[in-house]
Amino acid sequence: MPTDIAALSDLIRADSAARGQTISKLGYFCAPFRPAEGPFSDRVVKVYRGLSDGAALDRLKRYHDDYVFALRAAEVPLPETEFHLLEIDGARVPVILQEALPTDSLMRPLMQSEPLERTLEMMQSAGEVIARFWHWAEGQETRIGFHPSIRNFAIVDGRAVFFDTFPPLIHYDREEMGRMLLLFSDSRLMRTVGPLLRRKVTGIQDEWYSPPETLVGLVGSACRLRPDDAQAYLDWGRGFVKAEMQPWADEALAGLKAPPKLPGYWTGFRKLMGLQGEPNL
Known part of the structure; x- marks a missing residue:
């Protein structure tokens, strides 16, 4: 209809x-x-x-x-x-x-509440989505990215479902996407930042256009959510990239030697805007 x-x-x-x-x-x-x-x-x-x-x-x-x-x-x-x-x-x-997805299916709260073994299954499902996307994207001529963070997934019937389509990470060049991040920000402060901060905002997107960094980012989020289980997520990530993301394994493995951290400028932006790592349906 x-x-x-x-x-x-x-x-x-x-x-x-x-x-x-x-x-x-x-x-x-x-x-x-x-x-x-x-x-x-x-x-x-x-x-x-x-x-x-x-x-x-x-x-x-x-x-x-x-x-x-x-x-x-x-x-x-x-x-x-x-x-x-x-x-x-x-x-x-x-x-x-x-x-609408069921509110109890959001991956972030599930990662915080479920047993470790269950969370590793969720990571595997999300990782498979990431790997499928990048293997497909290798054959595309246009610039295309992906933002598969834990907060942008739900787990429905054991399957990772992605739900973040804005901004559309396709066709725009790097400078255009940087402007998009400012033009459509819900924060007036972010829309009025000076030239230096504009360059830093533009850099936020770089992870979204990098196959290894999207996987490393997923692992980093899990490590920050459950620091006591960080080693298990690092072990999973290393095994996953070797098995499923071979073209980018060396770069991803370099980022998985220790629990990945968020760039300082991004944590600073989140504090300025009052944002936290909550689900963003």
Whole structure:
């Protein structure tokens, strides 16, 4: 059934009490919410900042559609996901409508609460998604990236499901993506940073375009969530890259000699924006 655009626009105009459950207040780009009732109660709604540049918005929609197509072509499990440009109070606003996943399936809290053996199974499932994506991406001519952090996965019936499609990590060059990270940030502070910080923000994306660094980043997140089990995650990561990511094994192994740490500039940005490592549906 086609999406009722008018009803979706009315929902977004409604005040926060009428919208329903806010899934996360801590996302970098927006605070997704799930309506308590109505035609979108089985969806998560993500509303982003509008831009005055209509051509840039049209390009964003095309690229998002291309990115969802690419993720599916790479066999990345993804909930049903739609991108719309809605007219809201005289402005065109990007909105993503996505099939809601069970709240008890989010990988990050499961990694904190489940026994070690179970968490290693989750890491294996997420790692297989990462490996499939990068082996597929090797044959692509356009610039394409992936942000498979623990907070961007759910575990549904034992399978890792990825749900973060914004910004669409396809086609944009490095400088363009750096500007995207600032233009669409939910933090006014981040949108007004000076030139030096702009260069550092641009660097945030580099891990997303590096096969070994995405895997190392996954392991690093697990080590920070469960420091007492860090050695088990390092051992898993080393074995995984040797078996499943051979083209990038040497570089990944170099990053898995000790528990990986977040870059200092990224932890600093998160503190400035009041962000934590919560799920960002």
